[in-house]
Amino acid sequence: MRCSPSKNTEERIREAARQVFLEKGFDGTTSRDIAEAAGINIALTNYYFRSKEKLFISIFDELIQLFFEGMFCILNKPIGLREKITELVEHDFQLMKSNPSLCIFVMNEIHRNPERMANAVEARKQFQQSVFDEQLRREAALGHIRSIEAMHLMVMIVSNIQFLFISKAMHIRIWHMSEEAFDAFANRHKGIVIDMITNYLFAFESV
Amino acid sequence: MRCSPSKNTEERIREAARQVFLEKGFDGTTSRDIAEAAGINIALTNYYFRSKEKLFISIFDELIQLFFEGMFCILNKPIGLREKITELVEHDFQLMKSNPSLCIFVMNEIHRNPERMANAVEARKQFQQSVFDEQLRREAALGHIRSIEAMHLMVMIVSNIQFLFISKAMHIRIWHMSEEAFDAFANRHKGIVIDMITNYLFAFESV
DNA sequence: TCCTGTTTTAAACAAACGTTTAAATTTTAA
DNA sequence: TTAAAATTTAAACGTTTGTTTAAAACAGGA
Numbered sequence: 001m002r003c004s005p006s007k008n009t010e011e012r013i014r015e016a017a018r019q020v021f022l023e024k025g026f027d028g029t030t031s032r033d034i035a036e037a038a039g040i041n042i043a044l045t046n047y048y049f050r051s052k053e054k055l056f057i058s059i060f061d062e063l064i065q066l067f068f069e070g071m072f073c074i075l076n077k078p079i080g081l082r083e084k085i086t087e088l089v090e091h092d093f094q095l096m097k098s099n100p101s102l103c104i105f106v107m108n109e110i111h112r113n114p115e116r117m118a119n120a121v122e123a124r125k126q127f128q129q130s131v132f133d134e135q136l137r138r139e140a141a142l143g144h145i146r147s148i149e150a151m152h153l154m155v156m157i158v159s160n161i162q163f164l165f166i167s168k169a170m171h172i173r174i175w176h177m178s179e180e181a182f183d184a185f186a187n188r189h190k191g192i193v194i195d196m197i198t199n200y201l202f203a204f205e206s207v
Numbered sequence: 208m209r210c211s212p213s214k215n216t217e218e219r220i221r222e223a224a225r226q227v228f229l230e231k232g233f234d235g236t237t238s239r240d241i242a243e244a245a246g247i248n249i250a251l252t253n254y255y256f257r258s259k260e261k262l263f264i265s266i267f268d269e270l271i272q273l274f275f276e277g278m279f280c281i282l283n284k285p286i287g288l289r290e291k292i293t294e295l296v297e298h299d300f301q302l303m304k305s306n307p308s309l310c311i312f313v314m315n316e317i318h319r320n321p322e323r324m325a326n327a328v329e330a331r332k333q334f335q336q337s338v339f340d341e342q343l344r345r346e347a348a349l350g351h352i353r354s355i356e357a358m359h360l361m362v363m364i365v366s367n368i369q370f371l372f373i374s375k376a377m378h379i380r381i382w383h384m385s386e387e388a389f390d391a392f393a394n395r396h397k398g399i400v401i402d403m404i405t406n407y408l409f410a411f412e413s414v
Numbered sequence: 415t416c417c418t419g420t421t422t423t424a425a426a427c428a429a430a431c432g433t434t435t436a437a438a439t440t441t442t443a444a
Numbered sequence: 445t446t447a448a449a450a451t452t453t454a455a456a457c458g459t460t461t462g463t464t465t466a467a468a469a470c471a472g473g474a
Binding site for chain 2 (some may be wrong): 122
């Protein structure tokens with residue numbers, strides 16, 4: 001009993017909730033949706049988690065961590081700027097490709113309910129403590145790159161990748177695209193974005 | 208009686224619905240929310256519009272048009288590319304600044320319910336018939352700019368602007384920003400984005 | 415004035431919502 | 445084997461949901 005044998009049921013609820021919340025959002029999800037997706041009785045969601053809200057927070061915190069952890073990890077790598085930027089783009093792209101609803105879900109839930117971003121302080125600290133900021137200043141002082149604040153560069157990187165997937169449904173609808181056609185487009189766009197950003201950073205003296 | 212004297216009430220409902228839907232999304236909005244915001248009886252929303260869904264579609268179509276019309280207008284202007292790109296960025300920025308919830312609302316509703324993008328064909332036609340595509344090819348053939356598909360360039364422009372406002376709530380939360388601080392950041396970022404994109408397009412031979 | 419059609423209201427509707435109950439079932443440890 | 449604990453179930457709880465009803469209030473023309 002100690003090391004709960006209910007892990008199975010609890011984890012099944014978590015997985016079902018993760019899927020349904022990501023797909024429909026908090027407001028669009030009902031307790032019965034989750035129970036049905038998990039193949040369990042409705043009452044069990046409130047037996048393991050105490051309410052729909054508490055279950056959501058648990059899932060949301062997990063997804064927020066997934067959303068950030070990889071990026072922070074790369075920011076602290078002891079590698080060159082050019083390589084680091086490429087890695088940041090590639091990682092973000094892969095994360096979005098593997099979890100197409102993640103970004104719009106996170107943005108939407110925070111937009112509608114900002115206090116859900118409870119770990120904001122944690123994210124800020126991790127970003128401030130990273131090597132990235134100092135690395136940018138050093139390279140700029142040496143004249144290797146254009147001088148730019150870390151925040152602007154980060155927003156640049158994630159904007160160009162994440163918006164692709166935020167607007168995916170719209171693109172597919174407007175351009176009569178198949179999933180494969182969109183993937184191909186997104187891949188090409190990723191390459192262009194890497195070019196554009198590195199070009200902006202490194203090829204600034206040619207003017 | 209002919210030319211309905213109820214225009215007042217109907218428009219009051221529309222305005223209230225627009226505000227509440229933008230703020231809370233379709234799922235998060237109740238009929239009573241709208242009635243209360245409009246200061247009218249609940250039954251009136253179904254008297255003028257036949258259901259919550261029909262009222263939403265009416266508002267949504269109006270917002271989709273607001274979302275696109277300005278952009279299409281600029282795309283067809285008889286002006287140079289550099290100026291056109293700057294105008295596209297500035298217009299998008301102003302639109303997002305005036306309607307901070309518009310973008311995430313549109314993206315979210317289409318993501319959750321793609322068939323709501325009923326006017327997709329219309330948007331595609333307007334884009335395809337615009338001068339922009341041809342303009343890009345001409346300038347590229349003349350060697351004035353780097354060769355790039357119109358779609359990639361458009362996505363570039365809107366990504367960098369719209370994502371700013373999609374992630375606004377998150378930024379404000381993470382960085383303890385005031386509205387004013389965010390506005391200042393966004394303004395600086397807009398300038399950087401214009402530099403980056405024009406630099407990518409026009410300064411490509413310096414390599 | 416009274417009549418006709420429009421607009422607004424309070425009240426109610428059935429259905430769906432998140433949640434709880436209390437009993438049934440299964441698991442655990444002695 | 446047995447009794448206590450943990451898990452699962454069907455059923456119901458009181459609210460809130462979108463929507464409808466039927467009557468009231470209001471308008472303009474005869």
